[in-house]
Amino acid sequence: MEFLVAIEIRLPGDLEADRREEMLKAEYERGSLLAKAGIVRSMWRVPGKLANRGIWAASDPTALHEALVSLPLWPYMTVEVVPLARHPLAEHCQGIPPGASAQSPTGG
DSSP states (O other): OEEEEEEEEOOOTTOOHHHHHHHHHHHHHHHHHHHHTTSEEEEEEOTTSSEEEEEEEOSSHHHHHHHHHTSTTGGGEEEEEEEEOOOTTGGGOOOOOTTOOOOOTTOO
16 A cells, blocks of 8 residues: 655754754664665655655555654654555556656756
């Protein structure tokens, strides 16, 4: 089962810089493991925010919840989940090619 997951993170304003970097690193590492396990299928950054949108896969909503709460920044997240169902046009869509980048041709 696939889900569209919107995550916004609001870290405390008084969080020390070293602790912030440590937490963001732990979040990246856990997210990488979830991606390698096939749970996080696609991920996009929301410009100007500590936020992302992604396609996640799990056997059911409970399994998705377990993956989300395993993230180190879970206590600071607002999460919105939309279950997804296959659309009849999906087989005709090209989707996003593997390795495609949202960067401009100049690298920015």
